[in-house]
Amino acid sequence: MKDEEGLKLIKELLEIYDQGFIAQTLNDLGFDSWCRESINRWVKGKADRKLSHGEFEHLKSLLPKPFQEQGHEFRFIDLFAGIGGIRRGFDEIGGKCVFTSEWNKYAVRTYKANHYSDPEHIFNEDIREVTLSDREDVSEEEAYAHIDNLIPDHDVLLAGFPCQPFSIAGVSKKNSLGRAHGFECNTQGTLFFDVARIIQAKRPAAFLLENVKNLKSHDKGKTFKIILEALDELGYEVSDVNYDGPQDPKIIDAKHFVPQHRERIVLVGFRRDLDVHNGFTLKDIRKHFPENVTTFGEILEPEKEVDDRYILTPKLWQYLYDYAAKHKAKGNGFGFGLTGPNDVARTLSARYYKDGSEILVDRGWDMEAGFDDMINQGNRPRRLTPKECARLMGFDEPDESNFKVPVSDTQAYKQFGNSVAVPVFRAVAKMMKPRILEAKLKIEKRESKAA
Known part of the structure; x- marks a missing residue:
């Protein structure tokens, strides 16, 4: 593969992904000897390197393909x-x-x-x-x-x-x-x-x-x-x-x-x-x-596959719980949105990254039980993952993960919260x-x- 073609492809990918991701995806497929620094040096013209055919084709697959090849109306x-x-x-x-x-x-x-x-x-x-x-x-x-x-x-x-x-x-x-x-x-x-x-x-x-x-x-x-x-x-x-x-x-x-x-x-x-x-x-x-609207439960990933970092910390859950209780006592409706598998979620907003309070996934929390005794139990609510946000906004079907999210969770939450269904x-x-x-x-x- 010609150097200029590979370099052009790398530069196009760097508009989306960082050097570490590109290096890692090559190494994961057995194309070793790539790292963040080697990509940096090549892009800056400090290293003479060629992409193999396999490397080129793999990196090319990371770019989106046209929805249809021809015949636009x-x-x-x-x-x-x-x-x-x-x-x-x-x-x-x-x-x-x-x-x-x-x-x-x-x-x-x-x-x-x-x-x-x-x-x-x-x-x-x-x-x-x-x-x-x-x-x-x-x-x-x-x-x-x-x-x-x-x-x-x-x-x-x-x-x-x-x-x-x-x-x-x-x-x-x-x-x-x-x-x-x-x-x-x-x-x-x-x-x-x-x-x-x-x-x-x-x-x-x-x-x-x-x-x-x-x-x-x-x-x-x-x-x-x-x-x-x-x-x-x-x-x-x-x-x-x-x-x-x-x-x-x-x-x-x-x-x-x-x-x-x-x-x-x-x-x-x-x-x-x-x-x-x-x-x-x-x-x-x-x-x-649609004749049947996808349920909230259907957009969720299997619980065992969700990273623990999406589960609310005891401190945050305590704060949200107390905040909601205070406003409830005043007759206000302010508070978190605990969402079950058959519920319609509240509106996902760009502030979701802060605490996720408008849409918290119900993991079996008993609201009638003594809160102090349950605060540290593992069934505390959790945030949606970015993949689940993509499904909630209709970018992906419930059983798909085709929509790429090449940014941090914080940026992803802002993007989905600002987007349309x-x-x-x-x-x-x-x-x-x-x-x-x-x-x-x-x-x-x-x-x-x-x-």
Whole structure:
């Protein structure tokens, strides 16, 4: 194997795994004489070395493979991508991801470990480098031209953008100069603004935006109203936009797909001029509910295979128990979530790494027994393992472990807590597909006539 090919492969792997892991995986298969230092020296050009064919093929297998080799039906981009939870459903329905943006370096490692990137694919860390939203000396026209140049053409835009407070006053000098207008004025200083700029510059046929349920009520509903007005101004028809009842179809609870209560707001929009919306409603997601939802017990690893470090220490368990008892006495509902095999778990959050209190695996603790006598017994609750978190979020099936987690437990918990429940967005992707393809065909016909 040529040196340059092996070196290129090693460098690609180092964007995901550390030198120790790469060396260990080679040594475990009998390819000895590798260590962290030998890899460092080779990458820095201080050692002349070749990978054998077996070594090369093994290391190559650590990289994700394309979901399908050819025949992609449409193209999409993945913004504020996290670890790719929204992307997976669109890969599965024949989409090709051509651009990804994610700023967290640990999330990027997990994303790259699990999602294939072909030579055409572009990876961006800070979306503001593309939208120029942090530049006050750039006109709207210059920003749009910059976006159009850096982001490939695509049919669908995906974005799980973070929610930030909207502040119209004092956001930019452009306002005082009278240069900004419409959504450019009203959404500046937020990450939604970057999404809106990309939509304006690239005009995708459709988009899917995801956020926390509270986005709808944030600032007495003003934030959500501004977002919907901006999307309308951009020329898109958003599904279920006028629905304001208690069972809003835009708010989807993952409990219908996985054993976890996790409500997220989902906005699906189609370009109005393409006339493909045709009554699209997220109410129809009910048709995609699985007949039998995986139980919490089914996502758990065999107890004998779970490392003891996931079991709460006596001190932490005592603290959580006392904390819950104190609030219970005051009539509050605050406390840990002890979850049994047939229960629906609470929402996994990014703070799970701190104490795991929202989802503790019940290992047979008797809440009615004397606590002081039982505190040191081995059946204290435990945290979920990262593998179990992957299953709870729908990245893996209960009996699988295909999703790679190349980061520490702390980072893994943050990533899964910030992610989405994959089956929810797999269902939405399937619902969107016919309209995406119809819109794509209409665009192609228009371009053909114009030519």
